Amino acid sequence: MTRVKPPQADDVTSIVIENGSTWTRVGYSGDVTPKHYIPTVYAKDADGKHYYGEEVDVPRPNTDIFSPMHDGCVQDWDAMSSFWKWIYSDKLFIEPNELPLVTVEPSWNSLANKQKALEVAFEDLQVPVFSLVKAPIATAYESARPTSLIIDIGSAVASVTPVIDGSLVPKTVFHSRFAGDFVNLHILTYLQTKNITITPSYLVRKKSVLDPGQPVSTPDLYEYPDIKPSFHAYQTSKVLHAFKETTSQVSNVPFTSASPFARIGRPFEFPDGFNMIFGPERLTTAEPLLKPTQFPLPQVNLPENSVGSAPGNTIMHGLGDLLYLSLSKLDITPEVLITLLNNIIICGGTSLISGLTDRIKEEILHMFPTYAPRFYIPEQESHRKNVVWTGASVLAGLGTFDQTWITKQEYDEFGAELAEKRFK
């Protein structure tokens, strides 16, 4: 077996791509922050032409918006392949065969999916060297905490992963879909029950100036023919995101309508100028992250197996429960448990919802009062969103990372089977 010497971190730069459910982060290894944020969706018009990046926001007739991701994993590889190619040609301005490629996978990624990743990287893109990095490992490296408990709350998936000495035990990894998008769903549902129509920014030519609660009487809107519902929904989600970002809040204790907290309002103005002061629903839309069943969504059936590492697990758990499940499956000494609880990392974009990290801390402190848990929560917003990418960037630059690279020659010789050995 001929083995080409894998690249050394110090002399070769690689491209690092993290395909998140909402945003894809792209940059060069060794950098602290990614160079590009690109929405992980694509538009497809009636002729089957794909649009990526900023082009996705252009209102086109009969054009649908699709996401190639599902449950944190790549689902539509054809789309992902052309998305990666587009990243190279339109964002990086280089050929894929010029530099090694590192991508990030969630820890529950299937073997078939890993093999597919290899196939796309080597056959479609012709990259010279390729590697897959597990998100929690990247996070652990970024934080310089080889033993840590990682709570990552993204847009589509929230997960709890114990990392011990730089590796993870698959059965202890738990994830659920009660994450950022779930909050969006609650906000949307709430607004619908109040008969508030969301007019996304792409339609608004001019905002109206209105008193709170006053409906828009003469909307000044653009008109686009044949807009598909998926495009409208995608644009609407941007408004929901803004609401979540600026108005939603998580109560520091389990929410009750009686808490004084619930009575303090916060105004939100929609793109068309409609505005209102929101009270308790700021909290009730975020509370489901921790108590998914407390605020049932009419007309929405929560999907089965929306939680758990094993299929068929139908219990619906909030973040605190995920944590409990994960730790209870761990087969470790009390010393390791202490180390884990002393290195709790909270990251992911959704963790930025006002009050959420405080609430998680509160719950864990109550669960383990005698262990005096300690937390590592990156303070800067962008840092907390980029933890995984930065970790992958660091990993791609480490010499010890050698064993997990696959070169084009190796792939040509052994094929996608290699995924099983290298990317365990």
Add this chain to the structure above:
Amino acid sequence: MNKFTDYFCRAAQLQPSYAPELTIVGTALGGLVPNVSSVLLQINGGPFAGLIPAGINGMVAQYSELQDVINQYILPDKKAKFDDSKSQCLLSDFAEYVDTNFWTWFNNGNEFFYDARTQKVINENTMGVDPTQIPITPLYFYQSDEDEVAPIVATNTLYNQWCSKGVSINFQKSLVSEHISESIEGSAAAYSWLLDRLNGKPVAKGCSTATSLFSNALQNLQVFGSIIAATIELPTVVYKDPENEGKFKSTGVEKDAVRPIVASKIVDLAALNYFIKLIYKSATKPVASYIPPALLLVTPSQWTRGQIESITQYAFETIQVTGFTLIPTCQVVAYAHNTPFSLIIDIGKERTEISPISDFQVVENAVITIPYGGDSITSEITKLLPDLSWEQAEDLKKSPIYEVLSEDDTKNSWFGLNPDASEDNNLEDDGVVDVAAIVASGRTREILAERERAKQNEESGGAKKVEPPNMDREFNSFVDRNGKTIEVGKQRFHGTETLVDKLTFSVGEAIKRIDQIIRRQDIWDNLIITGRGSRIKGLKEAIFVNLQARFLILRPTTYSELPSTVNTGYNTPNANNGGGTPGFNNFNSHLNSAVNNPALHQGHGQAPTSIKLAKMPEYFPEWKGHGWEDVAFLGAEIAAKQYFTGSIDNVYMSRNDYNSFGPAYIWEVI
């Protein structure tokens, strides 16, 4: 012509005998005119012909005997005209006498020139003729090789003559500027040279000649520091050397031309490297005795990593710079405006780049580039006016009659006031006033007053007809590049709409990508619209108005929500006194809301509650009136001053860094 220079030169020449007690440490001379006859023969009948009467009349003032010679030879009907130059400035001379062949103004052509009396004066005024008269101070000559007034050959002769007699001369030639621009631009280099003499820096003994590709203006950077506008602009083009495969030259024929940068991207790296070397070498030649200066490159975001590393390598290994760094274009724009948080909207030819700046750093992952720019305006124009060719549409776009009208202006423009006017109906009878439209416009008084004034002007027999402003006219005309005059109607106010709309939406998207929510407002308060595409009259205003219309948070309660350390109870609406926020009291959440005091809320986190354009600082007077489109250069000058003087750590790569770590080290510093 440098009448001044000439006298000064002769002063230097005469100085030892004339004023020996005067200490002259150095003399700088530009656009030398060592031999008057050579000049007269060269410029007659050309664009600089005006120098002839100016020069001769200048001589007459000193040598009255010349007047007799002129009176003897000049044709009677030309005398008055020739004498005009006695009373007007040099620029008027150029205008009046352009392309005049003066030999037709005199009897027997240029015979007067060879008259013994004239020749005597000329000889007295030719430098270096009298072997006893040589300057003893060091000299600095600067002249352009292409000098169309004073041929450089004559200066070369003088240079050789004086050098052979032991005068120290530093002769700075430049290859591509001409007489006038060199005398302006080159003076900075000369000034720098003089400054050194005054500071007592010894000049190298003997003579030296240096030739720079461009004007000596590049020196300006060192002389005037970071405050002046770039005085030269060069096309980014080099030429293939037909004899040496793979080599380049600074001059050549069009078929060998290589343009290394296309649409901000590098298409020919080797050519670009060569071009950078040319600029660097020519800029640093005059100061070759000192340590070579560092190099700062302003780069668009489209340059790839490999290309940048390769340029770094070339800079250290081939150009031999001592320090090197790169800065993104939008970052230097932020430097120039001194705005740590801002948003740069750079409207280019084919694309517009929207780059948020946080803490003087480009937030790279929030940058949005849209494929709309100056060209999309041109293409819209060709759609509106199908008769125009692409080039004509370009010319219209660049002409002063093309502008973007604000909503108010549109109402008050000719078209706003004549809503029924159809395209073919161009009868604008002066007597007919559309009263309804005037009244509706809300500016009745002003409009009527304007009309009154216009009328009075006309009645008072005003030879000057008052031209109505562009927006008040139904038709206006422009001249295309071939000199053809073309009249256009209201289409001249349209074509930018798509660009403005796309741009507005993307600005909102870009700012949403700023993770630090608290900084978004700061960014909204410092918008910078730049780039050549933004030069269109009214375009910046249109973008600004559109942004406000689509994004500004305008609800009446906005300001009472702002957190205040002092609660006066005055600004805050209070439900108890009936001043509650309308609509809110009826509001019930599905939890049967306990909210009963709408005044008690947290304030909001939404931006923008205000949108402003960043103001250019006042302290760059040299840049006033220059136009802010090139402001990136100013920012680069500021950056260079800060970076290479050690005010900020780790922002440039030294030769030492390069030797230890190689080109990839550039990523540690930028």
